[in-house]
Structures are given as structure tokens and as C-alpha cells.
Amino acid sequence: VHNTMLIRLLTLSAALTVCQSIIDPRTIIDSLPIYKNYTEIRKKYFDIIRDYPYGDADFRCGSKEPTPGGPKDAHHIRPSDIRVVAAIGDSLTAGREALTEASIDIGTEYRGVAFDAGGDGSLATRATIPNILTTFSPSLAGASHGSKKGPFRVNRGDATIDFNVAVSGSFSTDLQEQVIDLENRLRSSPAVNFEEDWKLITVFIGSNDLCKYGTDNTTDFSPEAFVGRVKETLLHIKENIPRSFANLMPPFNVFAINETHESAPFCEKFHHVACPSLFVLSQEEGSSLFNQYSEGLLDLPKQLNSDNFAVTVNKALNMERLPQIWGTPHFALLAVDCFHFSGFTHDVAAKIVWRNLLKPESDRRDANDFATLELQSIACPSEACPYLHSNLTDCSKPLVRVLIEPSSVQSLNNRPAAVMAIFGILMGCAMLAAGTVATVVRFRRRYKRRITERTPLLTAHYYDTVF
Numbered sequence: 001v002h003n004t005m006l007i008r009l010l011t012l013s014a015a016l017t018v019c020q021s022i023i024d025p026r027t028i029i030d031s032l033p034i035y036k037n038y039t040e041i042r043k044k045y046f047d048i049i050r051d052y053p054y055g056d057a058d059f060r061c062g063s064k065e066p067t068p069g070g071p072k073d074a075h076h077i078r079p080s081d082i083r084v085v086a087a088i089g090d091s092l093t094a095g096r097e098a099l100t101e102a103s104i105d106i107g108t109e110y111r112g113v114a115f116d117a118g119g120d121g122s123l124a125t126r127a128t129i130p131n132i133l134t135t136f137s138p139s140l141a142g143a144s145h146g147s148k149k150g151p152f153r154v155n156r157g158d159a160t161i162d163f164n165v166a167v168s169g170s171f172s173t174d175l176q177e178q179v180i181d182l183e184n185r186l187r188s189s190p191a192v193n194f195e196e197d198w199k200l201i202t203v204f205i206g207s208n209d210l211c212k213y214g215t216d217n218t219t220d221f222s223p224e225a226f227v228g229r230v231k232e233t234l235l236h237i238k239e240n241i242p243r244s245f246a247n248l249m250p251p252f253n254v255f256a257i258n259e260t261h262e263s264a265p266f267c268e269k270f271h272h273v274a275c276p277s278l279f280v281l282s283q284e285e286g287s288s289l290f291n292q293y294s295e296g297l298l299d300l301p302k303q304l305n306s307d308n309f310a311v312t313v314n315k316a317l318n319m320e321r322l323p324q325i326w327g328t329p330h331f332a333l334l335a336v337d338c339f340h341f342s343g344f345t346h347d348v349a350a351k352i353v354w355r356n357l358l359k360p361e362s363d364r365r366d367a368n369d370f371a372t373l374e375l376q377s378i379a380c381p382s383e384a385c386p387y388l389h390s391n392l393t394d395c396s397k398p399l400v401r402v403l404i405e406p407s408s409v410q411s412l413n414n415r416p417a418a419v420m421a422i423f424g425i426l427m428g429c430a431m432l433a434a435g436t437v438a439t440v441v442r443f444r445r446r447y448k449r450r451i452t453e454r455t456p457l458l459t460a461h462y463y464d465t466v467f
């Protein structure tokens with residue numbers, strides 16, 4: 001009897017598996033004319049960027065030495081001082097659909113190429129924040145690798161080495177769970193000196209909150225509620241994860257993808273499921289809501305920054321509308337589901353997010369300047385102020401202090417004039433040699449950059465000349 005029951009259960013299980021494969025919506029999608037139309041449109045846009053230089057094979061910066069004696073505080077951290085990279089967020093930080101090409105693979109997270117946490121390959125072929133930081137800090141810990149397919153709450157990697165705790169489908173209400181998970185991973189990891197290592201933590205969440213606004217309990221997804229939850233998360237980091245620099249990014253403006261509907265009906269159909277607020281709020285209401293989310297974060301650095309903790313608001317991915325080509329949205333920026341970031345976008349995002357981290361907050365740019373952004377190379381820290389910038393980063397004081405003992409000065413005053421003259425000549429020769437070397441290095445860099453920039457990419461002029 002038991003054998004008969006077991007056989008029946010196994011047969012039923014097999015039958016269900018077959019049925020699931022037959023009616024799997026991902027296999028049905030391929031047969032839809034509107035999906036075929038969308039994939040053909042995306043292919044045209046990827047043909048435009050076929051020469052886009054992923055990563056930066058020629059990335060070279062000047063000094064990559066850590067701060068002598070260690071950073072004096074969280075606002076004067078060099079890239080070489082960072083030992084740990086981590087991320088908190090939703091499906092965009094999880095790299096969902098980034099490299100998906102076939103509908104059967106929809107639902108895959110490509111965490112290894114996520115712009116803020118991925119560590120697949122090297123900077124020569126893929127730009128991510130960890131891949132950039134690894135060139136400064138080779139023993140960097142925490143980057144994500146590989147891809148995983150499954151439901152929203154898939155395995156988030158080896159907790160001892162992977163510190164990307166983002167969960168697809170997350171809202172700001174999930175932040176507290178994620179930051180506690182991150183703290184536990186960092187405390188228990190043998191790869192981390194929890195008290196001493198400097199950590200770069202990206203917080204990038206809120207797109208799902210925007211998509212839910214107006215369709216459910218609006219209070220739960222109000223700008224005030226969102227900002228409050230982000231503040232609680234940053235406070236937890238400040239109080240429980242020492243030596244942290246938080247790269248706080250406003251959510252992606254989901255209302256910018258409204259423009260895809262006219263050119264690609266598939267996008268409109270999918271957005272009804274993925275982001276219903278697009279059809280509840282007007283474009284003006286949606287833009288206003290996004291601006292309230294984004295602008296509400298700006299006061300947090302002033303409220304939270306201290307010697308041992310820094311947070312900066314990085315609006316690198318803020319945009320009012322998707323970049324345009326031929327008067328239509330740049331579809332190569334979107335994944336096969338017309339909602340998540342493509343692999344191309346993750347590479348671009350890493351470059352502009354990194355560039356902003358190296359600049360004062362007042363000098364940063366965002367994705368509204370997409371056509372004029374320099375995306376063929378990755379920025380280097382400035383020699384005058386080689387730090388990750390917060391609102392308290394101060395480079396007005398000399399970076400190098402030369403201390404001379406009073407006794408040394410007195411002894412110099414007592415020496416004969418001839419000795420002092422020889423000393424002056426030697427100093428002059430040394431300065432001349434240093435100036436000559438600096439000039440040669442600067443010339444070589446400029447010459448190399450001219451070669452790199454001969455192919456104008458990602459500008460309206462480029463599109464007009466190619467097509």
C-alpha cells in the first residue's frame with residue numbers, strides 16, 4: 001500500500017512539473033507579438049552602443065597608497081583606506097535581470113555585475129564600485145559574485161564574504177532587517193576586522209515604495225515615512241558598525257519610464273504589474289513625489305555625520321526622464337522586462353556614482369546630463385583632495401606638513417654662507433627635476449586620454465553621425 005501511494009505521489013509530482021513547464025508564463029512571453037517588438041527595439045539600441053567600453057582597461061591613477069597612519073576621521077578617507085564594501089537595497093542592487101537575454105531566464109539576479117556591490121571579472125571588463133576599489137585596495141572584502149535564479153528572497157551569497165544584503169522586492173520597511181543582517185555578517189566574518197576596517201556601504205532603495213504609492217495605504221509610502229526609515233537605518237550603521245562611510249542614493253525615479261509606453265506596448269503591460277502607481281498618478285504628481293523622496297534625504301548628513309561616521313547623498317542616478325535617442329527613450333538602459341537596469345546601465349552607473357564620490361557634493365552631476373557624461377574612463381581622486389567626499393570633507397589645509405625642529409634652523413643659521421648656497425642649489429635642482437617628471441607624466445596622460453576619447457560615444461552627435 002505504501003509503495004502504491006509513493007508511486008502515485010511521484011507520478012503526480014512529475015505531472016505537476018510538466019504542467020508548470022508548459023504553462024510557465026516566461027515561455028509564453030516569447031510568443032507575444034508585443035514582446036517580440038520590444039526585444040527588436042532593444043536590439044537596435046544595443047547596436048548603437050556596441051562600441052561602448054565596458055570597464056576601463058587603461059585605468060591608472062597616481063598614488064594609491066592608504067593614508068599614512070590611517071584616516072583622521074570618516075570624512076578624509078582615501079579609496080585605498082577602504083577594506084570592506086557592502087550594500088543594502090532592492091532588486092536594482094541585487095542586479096535583477098541585468099544580463100538576462102531570454103524570457104526563460106527572467107527572475108535571475110546577477111549580483112556579480114551590480115554597480116554598487118558586484119565583483120565579477122575585473123575593472124578591465126566590468127565597472128562596479130568593488131572592481132574600482134580593488135585597484136586601490138586589493139584585499140577588499142564583501143563584493144558579490146555570480147548569478148542566482150529564483151523567487152524574490154533568494155540566497156544572498158556566502159554570509160562570511162558577501163555583504164550585499166539587498167533583497168529583490170524590498171520596500172523601505174525592510175531596511176531594518178537588512179541592516180541587522182549586514183551587521184551580523186560583518187561581525188562574524190573572518191575577512192573583516194570589525195572595529196578597525198573602514199567600510200563603504202551603499203544604501204539604494206525606494207523604487208518599490210514609489211511604485212506602491214497611491215495604490216495602497218499611502219501613509220506607509222509617504223516621503224516622510226520613507227525618509228524616517230532611511231534615517232533609522234543610517235543611525236543603526238552609525239551606532240553599531242564602526243568606521244563606516246554611507247553612500248546614500250535616492251531611489252530610481254520610476255516615473256521616468258512612463259515614456260517607454262508609446263514606443264513599446266509591452267512595457268506598458270508589464271508596468272501595470274510591476275509599478276501600478278504609474279497609472280494612478282499623473283506624470284507631474286509622480287515627479288513631485290520622487291522629488292520629495294530625493295530632497296528629503298538631503299538633511300540627513302547634517303544630522304548624522306560625526307568623526308567616526310560619514311554619509312553623503314549621491315544623486316548620480318537621478319533623472320527627470322530617460323535619456324533620448326531619435327526622440328525615443330534609450331531602451332538599452334532597460335533590461336528585458338523594461339523595468340530593471342540592463343548590464344550596460346550597471347556599468348554606466350558605477351562610473352558616475354564613483355565620480356560623484358570623489359567630488360564635493362556641490363560639484364556633482366546626475367543622469368540628467370547623460371549625453372555629456374565622460375563614460376569612457378573612470379575618474380581618479382584628485383591629488384589635492386584624494387578622499388571620498390562628505391559635507392565635512394575639508395581640503396583647505398595643507399595635506400603635507402613639513403616640520404623642522406628649531407634646533408635645525410639654528411644650526412643652519414650658524415653655517416657658513418657657502419654651505420647655505422650649496423644647499424640652495426641642490427634644492428633648486430631637486431625642484432627642477434620634480435617639475436620635469438611631473439610635466440612628462442602629465443603629457444603622457446593627456447596624450448593617452450586623447451587617444452581614448454577619439455571615439456565619441458553616448459552623445460547625440462554620435463547617434464546622428466552613425467545613423
